[in-house]
Amino acid sequence: MTSVTELGSADAVRHRAVRHEADELLLGFARALRAAGLPVTADRTQTFLRAATVVDLGNHRATYLAGRATLCGSQEDFVLYDRVFTAWFLDDGPTPTSRERHQQPPLVQAPFDVDGGEATESDDDEVLRVAASDSEVLRHRDIATLDAAERARLAGLFARLRPAPPRRVSYRRTPSRRGVVDTHETLRRTLTRMGEPVEIARRHRSTRPRRTVLLVDISGSMSSYADALLRFAHRVASTGATETFSVGTRVTRLTPAMRLHDTDRALVAAGEIVPDWSGGTRLGEGIKVFLDRWGQRGMARGAVVVVFSDGWERGDARLLGEQMARLHRLAHRVVWVNPHKGAAGYQPVQVGMAAALPHVDEFVAGHSLAAFQRVLEVITDA
Amino acid sequence: MSTSGALAASPEELADRLARTGYLCDDALATVGFLALELARPLLLEGEPGTGKTALAEALAEALELPLIRLQCYEGIDASQALYDWDFPRQILHLRAVESVAGSGDGHADVEDVEKGLFSERFLLARPVLRALRESPVVLLIDEIDRADDEFEAFLLEVLSTFQVSIPELGTVSAATPPVVVLTSNRTREVHDALKRRCLYHWIDHPGLEREVAIVRSRAPEISEQLAAQVVTLVQQLRTADLVKAPGVAETLDWARALDRIGARELDVESAARTLGTAIKYREDAERVRGALDRMLAR
Numbered sequence A: 001m002t003s004v005t006e007l008g009s010a011d012a013v014r015h016r017a018v019r020h021e022a023d024e025l026l027l028g029f030a031r032a033l034r035a036a037g038l039p040v041t042a043d044r045t046q047t048f049l050r051a052a053t054v055v056d057l058g059n060h061r062a063t064y065l066a067g068r069a070t071l072c073g074s075q076e077d078f079v080l081y082d083r084v085f086t087a088w089f090l091d092d093g094p095t096p097t098s099r100e101r102h103q104q105p106p107l108v109q110a111p112f113d114v115d116g117g118e119a120t121e122s123d124d125d126e127v128l129r130v131a132a133s134d135s136e137v138l139r140h141r142d143i144a145t146l147d148a149a150e151r152a153r154l155a156g157l158f159a160r161l162r163p164a165p166p167r168r169v170s171y172r173r174t175p176s177r178r179g180v181v182d183t184h185e186t187l188r189r190t191l192t193r194m195g196e197p198v199e200i201a202r203r204h205r206s207t208r209p210r211r212t213v214l215l216v217d218i219s220g221s222m223s224s225y226a227d228a229l230l231r232f233a234h235r236v237a238s239t240g241a242t243e244t245f246s247v248g249t250r251v252t253r254l255t256p257a258m259r260l261h262d263t264d265r266a267l268v269a270a271g272e273i274v275p276d277w278s279g280g281t282r283l284g285e286g287i288k289v290f291l292d293r294w295g296q297r298g299m300a301r302g303a304v305v306v307v308f309s310d311g312w313e314r315g316d317a318r319l320l321g322e323q324m325a326r327l328h329r330l331a332h333r334v335v336w337v338n339p340h341k342g343a344a345g346y347q348p349v350q351v352g353m354a355a356a357l358p359h360v361d362e363f364v365a366g367h368s369l370a371a372f373q374r375v376l377e378v379i380t381d382a
Numbered sequence B: 001m002s003t004s005g006a007l008a009a010s011p012e013e014l015a016d017r018l019a020r021t022g023y024l025c026d027d028a029l030a031t032v033g034f035l036a037l038e039l040a041r042p043l044l045l046e047g048e049p050g051t052g053k054t055a056l057a058e059a060l061a062e063a064l065e066l067p068l069i070r071l072q073c074y075e076g077i078d079a080s081q082a083l084y085d086w087d088f089p090r091q092i093l094h095l096r097a098v099e100s101v102a103g104s105g106d107g108h109a110d111v112e113d114v115e116k117g118l119f120s121e122r123f124l125l126a127r128p129v130l131r132a133l134r135e136s137p138v139v140l141l142i143d144e145i146d147r148a149d150d151e152f153e154a155f156l157l158e159v160l161s162t163f164q165v166s167i168p169e170l171g172t173v174s175a176a177t178p179p180v181v182v183l184t185s186n187r188t189r190e191v192h193d194a195l196k197r198r199c200l201y202h203w204i205d206h207p208g209l210e211r212e213v214a215i216v217r218s219r220a221p222e223i224s225e226q227l228a229a230q231v232v233t234l235v236q237q238l239r240t241a242d243l244v245k246a247p248g249v250a251e252t253l254d255w256a257r258a259l260d261r262i263g264a265r266e267l268d269v270e271s272a273a274r275t276l277g278t279a280i281k282y283r284e285d286a287e288r289v290r291g292a293l294d295r296m297l298a299r
Helices: A009-020 A022-036 A042-054 A060-071 A077-090 A096-103 A122-130 A135-140 A148-160 A183-192 A220-237 A263-273 A283-299 A317-330 A351-359 A369-381 B011-020 B027-039 B053-064 B088-102 B107-118 B128-135 B150-162 B193-198 B209-219 B225-239 B249-261 B269-274 B283-297
Strands: A167-176 A202-209 A212-217 A242-247 A251-253 A304-308 A333-338 A362-365 B043-047 B068-072 B084-086 B124-126 B139-143 B164-167 B171-174 B180-185 B200-204
Touching: A022 A042, A022 A060, A022 A077, A042 A060, A042 B027, A060 A077, A060 B027, A060 B200, A135 A148, A135 A369, A148 A220, A148 A263, A148 A369, A183 B088, A212 A220, A212 A283, A220 A242, A220 A263, A220 A304, A220 A369, A242 A283, A251 A283, A283 A317, A283 A351, A304 A369, A317 A333, A317 A351, A333 A351, A333 A369, A362 A369, B011 B027, B011 B053, B027 B043, B027 B053, B027 B180, B027 B200, B043 B053, B053 B068, B053 B139, B053 B180, B068 B128, B088 B107, B124 B128, B128 B139, B128 B150, B128 B164, B128 B171, B150 B164, B150 B193, B209 B225, B209 B249, B225 B249, B225 B283, B269 B283
Parallel strands: A212 A242, A212 A304, A304 A333, A333 A362, B043 B180, B043 B200, B068 B139, B139 B180
Antiparallel strands: A167 A202, A242 A251, B084 B124, B164 B171
């Protein structure tokens, strides 16, 4: 460690304080980071303390780097880390702990019916409302037409969906009675019999769950379906290898929120991190961002990608077409779920939908629980 | 505790020694690298492809004058490819040889010896991780960890926490001094948090203009200062141009070398278009860049 005397007087004063309460100051910083939402654990904190003593404590830049390397787990953590570091070490104001807490966005429930906008025909509606008590009927009702009580009942029915992930052939081979000769295992068995070849072991390629990627359009025109779509996404995510994103004016990764076991808590968590509920859609741009940031690197490669959208594109439909083509080249299968497809006489004539369709393997309806059941089958068989 | 105090006395010294091998790093990377050596922690590097993650491990080995042992990860990799395996064919050959020599004599006295001999050093195939533990101090590069399965990460976590493995037939192998471990990830998948906690984390960005020119000059000294500066300027422009795949430092180097080979003294539209394939690997990107070359090079 370098000596203190070389430092400027202001720094020296600060440094003396740092040295006296060094550990407490650093521990407090780690706690502030945890309060601000970084996954700081006790062992990480220990490593941080050790790293901070190895580098020069009076040197802010070195302390900053030591903390970043030991307390952050991904590039996204850096932004938050920088903010807390500045507040903790460089500001003289109050500790950031309380401020950070207040800066968190207010709790937002997934919006229910914001504008029932492009909901469907009201004629069928009248007839169906009479029998709404029957859950079998509820299963087939267009979700956009349900009232709050019916939605609450329908939410319970989502638990009945039984998703099964699509599967792909694994690279790894597992023992089996059929398949190619497993020389390794055969020799191993031979060895146990002092070199007498008796049994021939075989193995074959097993299957693994194939990754499923859900892209959920949460723009204004889809808002009456948002809650149901997220419930559906949560069911699909329960099978494991699933990634969920919301696409609106921005792209948000919902996968961590969807991992929460309880559906309602998962929805609240998703509501908190999505900044653009019921905004406009620039679907083409959204898919581009997804591909640039995640898809191209491997998330979309060989995956079953499911887009939930009505295909209303406010941006350039040609861009959407291009990006869907790109997605189609990467993905194993592209499924498009459109809630309006369930309506009688629906034609995919919106510019966005028309541009996307050539690059879609399966085009299915997604307006009711029964339709979601069908979507699950399509995903499993993909 | 530390791998060896003599490896580097300060981040600046480490940066210096890396620079002498042709690897130019910024102070952040030098500090994290220094800490990894000092705390004997694995270093987890993430970043865009072509930003020099693998190259850092190679440079570290050269700078510290340690051998580099590399483990390339892939889907389905397991312990027998990473750690050790027994050489079954040779074991059986050995058994047969013992049998024919012993003939019909009093063979059963040697049974124990034969068995012992069967699972001895001779028949052990040491894979990269075991080799690293035995031959340490070394630099162990675990490349593209994101390609391996989750189960493999759990296995690695165990090895990287204790720097020892136990082989049931032979006993425990532990590293006298912990090896310098560098893990790289292209982020096709999020590395498990438990493994991340064990490591020091660093995100490698594309270098700035000045440093990238210096990198080109130090890696390919045959390229003129002027050409290097022109290529780097163009590449840095391309990185902001929202391409499907932005060119990395490796591509900059390839491009500069390609231009040099075709005898271009400086970068113009024609020579750039001819050698574009060294830096741009997508048809859509190539079309866009070709169309914009005039504008980008006119200054």
